[in-house]
Amino acid sequence: MTITPAVPLLRPHAEQAFADELGALAALDDRPRPPAWSMSPWAVVTYLLGGVLPDGTVITPKYVGPRRLMEVAVATLATDRALLLLGVPGTAKTWVSEHLAAAVCGESTLLVQGTSGTAEEAIRYGWNYARLLAEGPTPEALVPSPVLTAMRDAKIARVEELTRIPSDVQDALITILSEKSLPVPELGTEVQAAKGFNVIATANDRDRGVNELSSALRRRFNTVVLPLPASEQEEVDIVTRRVEQLGSALELPEVPAAAEEIRRVVTVFRELRSGRTLDGRTSLKTPSGTLSTAEAISVVTNGLALAAHFGDGVLRSGDIAAGIIGSVIKDPVADKAIWFEYLEAVVRERDGWNDFYGACREISG
Missing domain, CATH: 3.40.50.300 (P-loop containing nucleotide triphosphate hydrolases)
Incomplete structure (x- = not known):
């Protein structure tokens, strides 16, 4: 049995963080339950994917996918x-x-x-x-x-x-x-x-x-x-939701101020991960790292911390540049060459990305 302490938790367990949603689902769930289950399989899937219950309770999505x-x-x-x-x-x-x-x-x-x-x-x-x-x-x-x-x-x-x-x-x-x-x-x-x-x-x-x-x-x-997110928007939604949850726990700035930079991080990760720009026009070399959605969440959360404690509270390109470079360059020789090629061939030529290009060049040296 999990005991909830009196002090605030940095990372509550799922049954603690979403106790209200679990309780609301169990209370309204009248479908058959397997032995010893807290709720029916239908309710478990609803808890994972989200929805609105008959009493108006909003169940937040925990998983975005099929x-x-x-x-x-x-x-x-x-x-x-x-x-x-x-x-x-x-x-x-x-x-x-x-x-x-x-x-x-x-x-x-x-x-x-x-x-x-x-x-x-x-x-x-x-x-x-x-x-x-x-x-x-x-x-x-x-x-x-x-x-x-x-x-x-x-x-x-x-x-x-x-x-x-x-x-x-x-x-x-x-x-x-x-x-x-x-x-x-x-x-x-x-x-x-x-x-x-x-x-x-x-x-x-x-x-x-x-x-x-x-x-x-x-x-x-x-x-x-479990596949990688199918679309850019799906991955943006996942990163936004998780960063919002983490940012709330860490008392960081609200996510809406970070929407543009979240999409930028996701774009960079998806392009380097797939070996092709999102428009399909340019082939890219892929670095050795996984560039996962979890790493994108970490990059944005770290950027929010920089913006909150060393900036004006608004996430900017300079706040995410170092995190992205750290995620991409795992091999200091091969990955560094891949990163600079991407920076010059793609980022430099992309409209509205001048600040990001400058921040990355300044940190990369």
């Missing part, structure tokens, strides 16, 4: 299949995972964060070694993992960056997902999953340090691929 993808994801969780959200970095996999868990079971914090150092105990269970030495293996000495807790409590467990976890540790999930039970041989028993338990994992295959999923494990998941 409705069918969210319907498939939610329907998967209503079965005995686990859900794998797959996509390139920055396609809102973690964001969707958190909000799915918050809407389905009211708790998004049963989380295993995948890294190269994630041990099998993070997925199965560990031990309180002081009690283990004093008492031997007992139920009281066992330390449950987030997955085991979710199994007992009929919750959703989240496994972030599954492909960063070593392959032998990944496979600890196979028995859990296929048998819906977790053997505890030290106690001569097992934990059987309660109805309502499921797993949401996220993964990408673009970053370095990725461990491929075994075919046995992949078969235990229903995979939903």
